[in-house]
Amino acid sequence: MSASGKQVLVAGGGLAGLACAVRLYKAGAQPLVFEATDAPGGRVQTDQVDGFLLDRGFQVFLDAYPEAGTLLDIESLDLRPFKPGALVYYHGRLRRVMDVFRDPGHFLASALAPVGSVADKLRVALLKWRLRQVSIEEIAAREDVTTENYLQRAGFSSQMIDVFFRSFYGGIFLERELRTSSRMFEFTFKMFSEGNATLPARGMGDITRQLASRLPAGAIRLGERVTEVRADGITLKSGERLAGETVVVATDATTAARLVPGSGGSEPAWSSVTCLYFAADRSPMNEAIIALNGTGSGLVNNVCVVSDVAPGYAPQGKSLISISVLGLPEPSDLERRVVMELQAWFGKAVHEWRHLRTDRIERALPEQAPNVGMTGPGFRHHDGVYVCGDHLWSASIEGAIISGLRTADAILDQP
Ligand SMILES: Cc1cc2nc3c(=O)[nH]c(=O)nc-3n(C[C@H](O)[C@H](O)[C@H](O)COP(=O)(O)OP(=O)(O)OC[C@H]3O[C@@H](n4cnc5c(N)ncnc54)[C@H](O)[C@@H]3O)c2cc1C
Structure with missing residues (x-):
C-alpha cells in the first residue's frame, strides 16, 4: 500500500x-x-471531577478484542481486570454467579446460587466451548436472530434468561428485551470468555x-x-x-x-442509558466485580465500584460507584430514588454516598437488530x-x- x-x-x-x-x-x-x-x-471520554475519573457512561474494554488489541499499545493502558462472573441481586440479596472454570474457588457458591439451574450452568460452559471453536468471521456469517430467541433455542431456562441474561446483556446492549442480534451476542460472549473485562488505569x-x-x-x-x-x-x-x-x-x-x-x-433507533456517579468513604462491595439487578423491576440495571477495579479512578481513601439505569428515566429526584433502591442491596451506608454527576446519554448505542451489524x-x-x-x-x-x-x-x- x-x-x-x-x-x-x-x-x-x-x-x-x-x-x-x-x-x-x-x-x-x-x-x-x-x-x-x-x-x-x-x-x-473521561472527565476529572473532584479528583475522581468519570467515564462518560459506564463501559469496559474487553482485552480479547483482536483488532483493538493490535492497534493499541495495551501495556501502556495498564488494564485492570474485573473478576469474571457477576453478583446478581435476587430474592433479597446479592448472589454470586461466577465463571466456575476460571474461578473454581467459587464453584460451590455459584453452583448453588438460585440463578439458573445446574443445566443452565452447563449450557453456559458448552456455549463457551462452542464459541471458542469458531472465528469472529464465522460468527459474522451465521444466521442472525434476536438474542432472546437464540438463548431460548439454546435451551436456557426462562429463569436464567430473565434473572441473568437480561441484566448482564442489558448492561451491554443497553436494552433488556434482548432484541439485539445474536451475532453480537456470540461476539461479546466469545470476547468475555477468552479474556477479561477491564478498565484502563487512567480511565x-x-x-x-x-x-x-x-x-x-x-x-x-x-x-x-x-x-x-x-x-x-x-x-x-x-x-x-x-x-x-x-x-x-x-x-x-x-x-x-x-x-x-x-x-x-x-x-x-438508539439505545440510551443514564449513568449516576457517587463518591463513598468505603466501597460497598470491596471487589472488582459487576453487580446486576436480577429482580426484573426497579430502576437500576447494574452497579460497579470502579475504584475497586482501577484504584486510580478515586482519590486515596475514597470509592467511586457507577450505577447504570437503562434509558432516560424521569430526572426529577432520580439520585434519591436510585439510592433508596440500593439500600436493599448495600444497607443504610448508601445514604452517606455523595452524588458526583449524572450522565444522560441519549445516543449511546445504535440499535443492532438481527442482520444489521x-x-x-x-x-x-x-x-x-x-x-x-x-x-x-x-x-x-x-x-x-x-x-x-x-x-x-x-x-x-x-x-
Ligand atoms: C454508555 C456507553 C457504554 C458503552 N459500553 C461499551 C463497552 O462496555 N464496551 C465497548 O466495546 N463499547 C461500548 N460502548 C460503545 C462504544 O463506545 C462505541 O461503539 C464507540 O465508541 C463508537 O465510536 P465511533 O467513532 O463509531 O462513534 P462516536 O464515538 O460517536 O464518534 C463520532 C464523533 O463524530 C463527532 N461528530 C458528530 N457529528 C459531527 C460533525 N457534523 N462534524 C464533525 N464531527 C462530528 C462526534 O462529536 C464524535 O466525536 C458504549 C458506549 C456508550 C455510550
Missing part, C-alpha cells in the same frame, strides 16, 4: 475516525480530522488519548462541525470549504445518514465518500476500530 501525501479529510474524531486517521498517517497519507466538539473520543479516555497522540500536531481540528460533504471536499459550520482527495464521514450513524443521504444508511465490509463508499463508524460493524470499541481501519485500508488500496 502506498499513499504518500494523500490528503484525507475525516469528519468525526471518535474511535472510528481516529483509528482511520492513525492507519492512514502511518502509511504516509495526510489525514485531517474535524471534530465538532471540544475534545476527540466521541463516546469514549477509558486513555484509549482515545493514545490514538490521538499518534497523529501529528494540527491533524485534529476541534470545535469544527462538518455541515456538508462531497467526494472532493467538505464544508464546515463556519462556512469554510476545504478540498481533499478523499473524504471520510466517521460521525455517529444519525449524522452520517444526514451528511451522506442515499448511502443506504438510515437514521438508526457485522455484515459487509465494515464501511460504505457512496458517491466517492467513505462512511465508517460502529454502526457499520458492531456497536463497540472493537467495532468502531475495525470500521475505521478497514476504511483506511480501502483508501490506501485506491489507485
Whole structure:
C-alpha cells in the first residue's frame, strides 16, 4: 500500500475516525480530522471531577478484542481486570454467579446460587466451548436472530434468561428485551470468555488519548462541525470549504445518514442509558466485580465500584460507584430514588454516598437488530465518500476500530 501525501479529510474524531486517521498517517497519507466538539473520543471520554475519573457512561474494554488489541499499545493502558462472573441481586440479596472454570474457588457458591439451574450452568460452559471453536468471521456469517430467541433455542431456562441474561446483556446492549442480534451476542460472549473485562488505569479516555497522540500536531481540528460533504471536499459550520482527495464521514450513524443521504444508511433507533456517579468513604462491595439487578423491576440495571477495579479512578481513601439505569428515566429526584433502591442491596451506608454527576446519554448505542451489524465490509463508499463508524460493524470499541481501519485500508488500496 502506498499513499504518500494523500490528503484525507475525516469528519468525526471518535474511535472510528481516529483509528482511520492513525492507519492512514502511518502509511504516509495526510489525514485531517474535524471534530465538532471540544475534545476527540466521541463516546469514549473521561472527565476529572473532584479528583475522581468519570467515564462518560459506564463501559469496559474487553482485552480479547483482536483488532483493538493490535492497534493499541495495551501495556501502556495498564488494564485492570474485573473478576469474571457477576453478583446478581435476587430474592433479597446479592448472589454470586461466577465463571466456575476460571474461578473454581467459587464453584460451590455459584453452583448453588438460585440463578439458573445446574443445566443452565452447563449450557453456559458448552456455549463457551462452542464459541471458542469458531472465528469472529464465522460468527459474522451465521444466521442472525434476536438474542432472546437464540438463548431460548439454546435451551436456557426462562429463569436464567430473565434473572441473568437480561441484566448482564442489558448492561451491554443497553436494552433488556434482548432484541439485539445474536451475532453480537456470540461476539461479546466469545470476547468475555477468552479474556477479561477491564478498565484502563487512567480511565477509558486513555484509549482515545493514545490514538490521538499518534497523529501529528494540527491533524485534529476541534470545535469544527462538518455541515456538508462531497467526494472532493467538505464544508464546515463556519462556512469554510476545504478540498481533499478523499473524504471520510466517521460521525455517529444519525449524522452520517444526514451528511451522506442515499448511502443506504438510515437514521438508526438508539439505545440510551443514564449513568449516576457517587463518591463513598468505603466501597460497598470491596471487589472488582459487576453487580446486576436480577429482580426484573426497579430502576437500576447494574452497579460497579470502579475504584475497586482501577484504584486510580478515586482519590486515596475514597470509592467511586457507577450505577447504570437503562434509558432516560424521569430526572426529577432520580439520585434519591436510585439510592433508596440500593439500600436493599448495600444497607443504610448508601445514604452517606455523595452524588458526583449524572450522565444522560441519549445516543449511546445504535440499535443492532438481527442482520444489521457485522455484515459487509465494515464501511460504505457512496458517491466517492467513505462512511465508517460502529454502526457499520458492531456497536463497540472493537467495532468502531475495525470500521475505521478497514476504511483506511480501502483508501490506501485506491489507485
Ligand atoms: C454508555 C456507553 C457504554 C458503552 N459500553 C461499551 C463497552 O462496555 N464496551 C465497548 O466495546 N463499547 C461500548 N460502548 C460503545 C462504544 O463506545 C462505541 O461503539 C464507540 O465508541 C463508537 O465510536 P465511533 O467513532 O463509531 O462513534 P462516536 O464515538 O460517536 O464518534 C463520532 C464523533 O463524530 C463527532 N461528530 C458528530 N457529528 C459531527 C460533525 N457534523 N462534524 C464533525 N464531527 C462530528 C462526534 O462529536 C464524535 O466525536 C458504549 C458506549 C456508550 C455510550
